Amino acid sequence: MSKSTQRIIKEKQGQFKPIVYICAPFSGDTTFNTNQAIQYAKFAYEKGAIPLTPHLLFPFLDDASLADRQSALFMDKILLGKCQEVWVFGETITNGMNGELEISKKRRQLIRYFSTECVEVEKCN
Template identity: 50%
Template sequence: MAKTINRVKREKGDSFTPIVYICAPFSGDMEFNIHRAIRLGKIAYEKGKMPIIPHVQYPFMNDNYKKHRKDALRFDLILLSKCQEVWVLGDKVTAGMEKELSVAEKQHKMIRWFKEEEL
């Protein structure tokens, strides 16, 4: 049986680094959206967390190709399962984000919301 996060924190103390999944819009103005996701990842890092930023995980994949998009979302959900927290950027939830948030809720992840002006 997997250890609970609280038990791991107690056992590892200061050496425990929570992993944070950055959930943010990607489609549309991809360059702008990537930049925003990276800024939120930097905030996570500065707070002592290890950010996972799916926007920059697979630069060789093209979001306009259905297979690439489907595979990237599948990979992202695998990474999400390894995270303790999900940080969501903005008020607009895209279809991809909706899927990520649905999985995060089912896995009882801590979800935090950030507004653009907090970056």
């Protein structure tokens, strides 16, 4: 977390809620993965964060379409820049997630890892 974010949290004394990017598998079984993402977003919300969950933002795009998938990944990376933290869920890191994590590392965003049961772990993979 950046020093400016830490300062805001201290000044607001608990009023600040970080925007967290929910990073989890989507491709493959998109229905199951979307339902999982809903649970992860709920968990983040219950922990006092504002979840930004890309799985839920673009239902009009077809993951089976290469053009739509590329558009979604592009938009996801833009939205990622608006977040203070990235929360990674599950043991599997997909190609799309890997790209998001590389960007997060370059931006020095706080990355936290969680199991599919929403238990924080050291690091997946």
